[in-house]
Amino acid sequence: MGVGITAETSYHPMKTPEEAHKLENKDDRDQLQQKRGRKSLLALGLIATAFVLSSMQSFDSAKVFRAKPHNEKQVNAMKYLASILQVNFWYPDSELHIVREMEVDFYVSADQSNIVQSLMEKNKIQYEVLFPNLKEVIEKQVSKETNSTSRHSYTKYNEWHKISAWTARIAKKNPKLVSRIQIGNTFEKRPMYLLKVGKESGRGKAIFMDCGIHAREWISPAFCQWFLKEAIQTYGMDQNMTNILDNMNFYILPVFNIDGYIWSWTQNRLWRKSRSKTSNSDCVGVDLNRNFGIAWGTVDSSKNPCKETYCGSSAESEPETKAVTTFIRNHLSSIKAYLTVHSYSQMLLFPYGYTYNETPDHDELNEVAKEAVKAISSLYGEEYKYGSSAITIYPSSGCSEDWVYSQGIKYSFAFELRDKGKYGFLLPESQIKPTCQEIVQAVKVIANYVLNQAL
Numbered sequence: 001m002g003v004g005i006t007a008e009t010s011y012h013p014m015k016t017p018e019e020a021h022k023l024e025n026k027d028d029r030d031q032l033q034q035k036r037g038r039k040s041l042l043a044l045g046l047i048a049t050a051f052v053l054s055s056m057q058s059f060d061s062a063k064v065f066r067a068k069p070h071n072e073k074q075v076n077a078m079k080y081l082a083s084i085l086q087v088n089f090w091y092p093d094s095e096l097h098i099v100r101e102m103e104v105d106f107y108v109s110a111d112q113s114n115i116v117q118s119l120m121e122k123n124k125i126q127y128e129v130l131f132p133n134l135k136e137v138i139e140k141q142v143s144k145e146t147n148s149t150s151r152h153s154y155t156k157y158n159e160w161h162k163i164s165a166w167t168a169r170i171a172k173k174n175p176k177l178v179s180r181i182q183i184g185n186t187f188e189k190r191p192m193y194l195l196k197v198g199k200e201s202g203r204g205k206a207i208f209m210d211c212g213i214h215a216r217e218w219i220s221p222a223f224c225q226w227f228l229k230e231a232i233q234t235y236g237m238d239q240n241m242t243n244i245l246d247n248m249n250f251y252i253l254p255v256f257n258i259d260g261y262i263w264s265w266t267q268n269r270l271w272r273k274s275r276s277k278t279s280n281s282d283c284v285g286v287d288l289n290r291n292f293g294i295a296w297g298t299v300d301s302s303k304n305p306c307k308e309t310y311c312g313s314s315a316e317s318e319p320e321t322k323a324v325t326t327f328i329r330n331h332l333s334s335i336k337a338y339l340t341v342h343s344y345s346q347m348l349l350f351p352y353g354y355t356y357n358e359t360p361d362h363d364e365l366n367e368v369a370k371e372a373v374k375a376i377s378s379l380y381g382e383e384y385k386y387g388s389s390a391i392t393i394y395p396s397s398g399c400s401e402d403w404v405y406s407q408g409i410k411y412s413f414a415f416e417l418r419d420k421g422k423y424g425f426l427l428p429e430s431q432i433k434p435t436c437q438e439i440v441q442a443v444k445v446i447a448n449y450v451l452n453q454a455l
């Protein structure tokens with residue numbers, strides 16, 4: 001789908017028949033839908049908004065729970081629950097990581113929520129219902145106002161076709177500061193655009209930043225767009241930003257997982273993976289943040305294509321991962337820092353993710369993270385935790401920040417943006433601006449630090 005269409009102005013995700021097929025059930029059964037033939041349900045060019053709402057997986061009466069097991073028996077009860085029901089985890093990303101005193105966020109369909117509730121009550125597990133009807137929250141977010149033919153906006157979540165057109169526009173409007181580079185194509189053959197911003201033209205430093213590796217984390221692409229706007233608007237006005245951009249470049253990938261991002265708009269708001277297909281399974285998608293060649297396929301990643309943390313058939317098996325690793329390998333002499341942006345849970349993490357061991361640079365990275373987090377809270381008082389990934393969240397393998405670090409790029413950080421679970425992946429648009437503003441502060445701290453190092 002979308003094959004061969006490269007001009008962002010002519011491309012619209014709603015127009016592809018496969019995406020148009022109405023979903024009836026779980027994510028992993030998507031392919032069944034596609035097998036039902038291509039009797040298109042719609043004429044090309046249907047009004048986008050109406051269609052999004054009708055084709056989207058509805059989540060009607062699905063409930064989002066937050067549970068907090070206090071003892072091993074309760075931990076085991078929760079794991080048991082996940083083994084007998086379709087429990088969709090928000091945090092942590094699978095039942096394997098549930099430990100005592102952890103706040104576990106997940107949703108289940110309407111018909112399973114009663115079983116969940118009675119099982120938790122029977123085991124005296126402390127819980128609350130974060131959203132009694134997931135459908136309502138999602139529909140509010142993908143509303144007519146958000147999703148209609150309105151223009152690209154920095155304070156709204158933008159569909160891919162708007163972001164894509166924006167990458168072309170912003171480069172054209174700011175030729176002295178911004179340029180657009182295509183680094184590859186996604187599985188569904190959409191062009192992956194990288195925006196380079198900065199004046200550095202010699203052998204100077206650069207920071208690579210990507211957003212949207214996980215499709216449902218919509219605040220992440222919103223941040224990459226915001227950061228670029230901020231860079232352009234304050235260059236020449238704000239002394240600090242001017243100094244940064246005079247002396248280093250940023251390579252910004254606004255949406256890493258474009259196919260998944262589109263799927264999260266058109267079919268399943270809570271989609272995480274890419275949209276690649278494997279020959280030996282009906283399940284679709286790879287967790288691109290488990291697909292990097294660092295301890296690939298070991299901790300917190302699955303070889304089962306139906307799992308949310310499916311790591312792909314081999315390291316860098318996915319075209320999206322390959323595009324990024326190839327670009328970074330080709331720019332190893334200039335890229336001095338790497339930032340990857342996720343949500344949610346308000347954290348600033350650094351390697352390692354795949355082991356509890358500390359890197360040789362642990363103390364320094366910890367210090368930089370501490371300063372960055374301080375800068376974040378200086379704006380609105382939001383607290384972000386910081387530390388190595390494995391220790392601060394839980395171990396995970398094949399992740400981008402570990403791989404980048406293994407390439408000799410020391411300053412490798414992963415942001416987990418707002419919030420702490422009140423809205424989770426469904427962060428309201430009213431929080432885009434303050435979230436982005438506070439994270440800009442952190443990025444500046446990291447950029448200044450990198451600039452001041454003799455690297």
Ligand SMILES: [Zn+2]
Binds near residue numbers: 213214217342343
């Ligand atoms: Zn993520």
